[in-house]
Amino acid sequence: ADEGMWIPMLIGKNYDQMKSQGFKLTPQDLYDINKASLKDAIVSFGGFCTGELVSKNGLLFTNHHCGYDAIATESTPENNILDNGFYAKNYSEERPIKGLFVNFLVKIEDVTDKILTQTNQLTGTEKEAKITEIGDKLAAEATKGTHYNAFVRDFFKGNQYFLFVMEKFTDIRLVGTPPQSIGKFGGDTDNWVWPRQTGDFSIFRVYAGKDNKPAAYAKDNKPYSPKKYLPVSVKGVENNDFAMVYGFPGRTDRFLTSYGVSLAIDSVSPEIVKLRDIRLKAWKKEMDKDVAFRLKISSQYASVANYWKYFIGQSEQLKALKIEDKKRAEEQEFNQWVGSKPEYAGLMQKYNELYTNYAPYAKHRVFITEGFYASKWVANILKLQNSIEKLTKEVKGTDAYNNLQKTALETIESYKETYNATADKAILTGMLTAFYEDIPKNQHPDFYNDILKKYKAKTPQETFEKYANALWKESVLIDPDKLIAFINNPNQKKFNEDIAYQYAKNLVIPEYISKNLGTVLKDFENQKQELDHLYFKALLKKNEGKLMYPDANSTMRITYGNVQNYAPKDGVLYEATTTIDGVMEKYIPNDSEFDLPANFLAAYKARNFGSYGSNGTLVVNFISNNDITGGNSGSPVINGNGELIGLAFDGNWEAMSGDIAFDKKFKRSINVDIRYVLWCIDVLGGAKNIIDELEIRK
Numbered sequence: 001a002d003e004g005m006w007i008p009m010l011i012g013k014n015y016d017q018m019k020s021q022g023f024k025l026t027p028q029d030l031y032d033i034n035k036a037s038l039k040d041a042i043v044s045f046g047g048f049c050t051g052e053l054v055s056k057n058g059l060l061f062t063n064h065h066c067g068y069d070a071i072a073t074e075s076t077p078e079n080n081i082l083d084n085g086f087y088a089k090n091y092s093e094e095r096p097i098k099g100l101f102v103n104f105l106v107k108i109e110d111v112t113d114k115i116l117t118q119t120n121q122l123t124g125t126e127k128e129a130k131i132t133e134i135g136d137k138l139a140a141e142a143t144k145g146t147h148y149n150a151f152v153r154d155f156f157k158g159n160q161y162f163l164f165v166m167e168k169f170t171d172i173r174l175v176g177t178p179p180q181s182i183g184k185f186g187g188d189t190d191n192w193v194w195p196r197q198t199g200d201f202s203i204f205r206v207y208a209g210k211d212n213k214p215a216a217y218a219k220d221n222k223p224y225s226p227k228k229y230l231p232v233s234v235k236g237v238e239n240n241d242f243a244m245v246y247g248f249p250g251r252t253d254r255f256l257t258s259y260g261v262s263l264a265i266d267s268v269s270p271e272i273v274k275l276r277d278i279r280l281k282a283w284k285k286e287m288d289k290d291v292a293f294r295l296k297i298s299s300q301y302a303s304v305a306n307y308w309k310y311f312i313g314q315s316e317q318l319k320a321l322k323i324e325d326k327k328r329a330e331e332q333e334f335n336q337w338v339g340s341k342p343e344y345a346g347l348m349q350k351y352n353e354l355y356t357n358y359a360p361y362a363k364h365r366v367f368i369t370e371g372f373y374a375s376k377w378v379a380n381i382l383k384l385q386n387s388i389e390k391l392t393k394e395v396k397g398t399d400a401y402n403n404l405q406k407t408a409l410e411t412i413e414s415y416k417e418t419y420n421a422t423a424d425k426a427i428l429t430g431m432l433t434a435f436y437e438d439i440p441k442n443q444h445p446d447f448y449n450d451i452l453k454k455y456k457a458k459t460p461q462e463t464f465e466k467y468a469n470a471l472w473k474e475s476v477l478i479d480p481d482k483l484i485a486f487i488n489n490p491n492q493k494k495f496n497e498d499i500a501y502q503y504a505k506n507l508v509i510p511e512y513i514s515k516n517l518g519t520v521l522k523d524f525e526n527q528k529q530e531l532d533h534l535y536f537k538a539l540l541k542k543n544e545g546k547l548m549y550p551d552a553n554s555t556m557r558i559t560y561g562n563v564q565n566y567a568p569k570d571g572v573l574y575e576a577t578t579t580i581d582g583v584m585e586k587y588i589p590n591d592s593e594f595d596l597p598a599n600f601l602a603a604y605k606a607r608n609f610g611s612y613g614s615n616g617t618l619v620v621n622f623i624s625n626n627d628i629t630g631g632n633s634g635s636p637v638i639n640g641n642g643e644l645i646g647l648a649f650d651g652n653w654e655a656m657s658g659d660i661a662f663d664k665k666f667k668r669s670i671n672v673d674i675r676y677v678l679w680c681i682d683v684l685g686g687a688k689n690i691i692d693e694l695e696i697r698k
């Protein structure tokens with residue numbers, strides 16, 4: 001049914017429809033807590049993406065953009081695997097990635113009654129605290145005597161609760177990646193766009209202790225032997241074939257009200273785009289000067305750019321698809337249904353008032369999260385604040401002191417990696433100037449007005465440039481080397497008075513910005529939460545007996561539908577697949593987004609498609625009408641027989657408003673065809689060892 005991110009435990013309710021659309025397995029094949037099922041082959045990758053097991057030796061596929069940070073971190077100008085690609089020829093060449101982990105789902109349990117019966121009568125923070133308390137208790141009971149971890153998540157804005165028991169592995173090693181000219185082919189220009197030709201995959205391996213259980217990294221850990229792994233089908237896909245995506249979608253807001261949509265279009269999204277643009281331009285300038293810096297900052301740059309373009313597209317499509325009008329019509333219908341039911345009376349009116357009061361402050365909030373706090377040095381100071389407070393209270397030379405100091409120095413070590421004073425100064429000047437342009441004067445904090453006075457110059461921009469120079473000159477908390485010296489000789493008074501700490505505190509922490517702003521932001525969050533809870537309670541009642549799926553919340557979901565072409569506009573039909581011939585059409589030698597490696601060009605010229613071609617060409621990407629969002633990246637696209645046919649990696653431009661409203665006509669998942677993945681590994685990478693591990697079905 002295309003729309004819908006369904007909870008695996010409850011997938012039986014969708015089964016008849018899945019079957020009629022071409023699904024050949026049973027609900028128990030998808031989710032079973034007593035024997036191996038497909039869920040056991042799928043993991044939450046690093047907490048932000050999805051991955052799938054594809055061999056009995058713990059081999060894992062995910063997207064290139066999911067492995068990007070690991071790949072970039074492993075790259076140096078001398079051994080540049082980001083630009084050149086890399087395939088391990090054996091286990092010993094695989095590269096352990098510090099901090100990376102995957103989570104398997106052990107089981108789901110509906111704990112709605114257990115939570116609601118004990119908290120129904122409570123409100124506000126008291127209710128929150130009780131829910132957390134019960135949730136922690138349930139999680140502890142569910143994992144007692146095991147090495148599992150568990151958590152309770154709320155669904156439908158606190159109207160349902162499910163418990164998730166997970167198994168976490170932390171020894172994860174990089175096995176292979178194509179060069180980024182293939183893995184990120186098309187770059188930001190093609191990002192979020194179909195037709196597409198990107199080889200967006202990378203390969204990892206899960207390692208376990210001798211007993212096949214999770215273990216901290218150790219050289220002689222063994223490849224994990226999973227309960228289940230996915231066979232790979234190279235039979236190929238066709239328009240209308242059944243396709244489902246099984247993974248960990250992050251966040252959607254499908255029931256956002258018309259008031260929320262209007263705020264997003266008018267102020268929040270354009271401001272996010274403007275502030276991200278400031279960061280991107282400042283970084284790009286430095287990246288073009290210095291390869292080492294480019295490699296270090298690439299991953300951050302890509303993730304900021306990804307959602308920079310996302311919000312441009314979201315605004316555009318919210319308008320084009322008239323989502324605000326559609327929401328308003330739904331709300332009118334809702335009001336009719338409410339009629340004289342007293343418990344929901346005036347709900348929409350209350351939303352209206354809430355947003356009206358909040359609207360003047362919405363941009364200010366964007367400046368905190370996407371502006372001031374988004375500078376690494378600011379976040380770093382606020383992160384260190386706590387350690388410094390503790391450190392100055394301990395006696396030098398004690399274990400406690402040494403441990404605190406070590407942690408602080410490690411924090412600075414990783415901060416130092418991407419530090420760039422030139423870019424940071426440009427970003428600071430840009431943010432403060434944008435604040436001047438976009439935030440009403442009556443919201444300017446005293447701290448901000450003092451800067452304007454003290455560093456007064458011809459224009460605000462020049463004022464802030466002057467101020468930036470003073471910051472870098474006077475502060476000991478920005479420059480990593482000065483910061484290290486400070487940590488080796490910490491002083492609370494000096495910290496409190498530091499010009500950069502003053503900046504961080506007075507522009508980022510709402511209570512310090514102004515008493516009023518702190519209250520406004522908190523009230524908005526609290527009141528919205530209460531209204532949302534009530535709205536969903538009503539919607540569940542209104543839709544009783546109908547199938548309803550909850551918004552994405554980083555828990556495991558199934559979405560099913562078909563490989564499906566679409567018409568982006570009148571008279572135009574986009575096919576469901578793209579081919580290697582399309583890659584060549586876009587090829588631009590030496591371009592940062594559309595270049596190709598020499599061995600690709602040679603194989604193309606010889607039309608060497610190995611055993612992966614069809615109809616004289618090689619399929620590269622395909623689209624399906626599955627309901628995915630961020631977090632689904634890397635998810636397996638699975639055919640009716642439970643075989644892997646591709647990896648989901650993107651959404652399409654015409655449906656960028658999809659997280660707020662699903663549009664059946666336009667919304668597509670963009671996937672890399674598994675045959676292209678295998679061709680890159682096999683023909684270009686020469687990594688037969690990896691191909692041999694797979695269970696390939698012809």
Ligand code: ARG
Nearest residue numbers: 065187188191192633649650
């Ligand atoms: N838009 C994709 C997503 O959010 C990420 C694509 C990464 N590629 C890129 N060129 N930035 O899932």
